[in-house]
Amino acid sequence: MGVASLGEITRALEGGIEKRIPELYLIFMNAVDDSSLEVSANAIYALGLLLVSTTQDFSSQYNSVLTKLQRFFADDAPRNAKDNAVGCVSRMIVRHPNTVPLDLVISPSDDNLTY
16 A cells, blocks of 8 residues: 555655655565565556656666566456556656667557457
């Protein structure tokens, strides 16, 4: 619940939390690996919101983020985690389209879209 709340606060306050962005980034990245899939899914959602809304440039961290998200594109990954991973990658593309390796992420993301 805490990670989900931080994600919603990130979205609501937008630029008002800029000085806390590096700290929140680390919290969300660590929470992606949580043993609870609900916490992981919430962290993925929060991470996507943070990356798209910050004025700080985290594009140098995108490969680390994509590596962490990779397991959530597996066939047996929970639906909500997959959906949040697709949303996170999409937000990364919106923020820095030239930094995300589109040839590697478009097919896995597209394969996991809920229609």
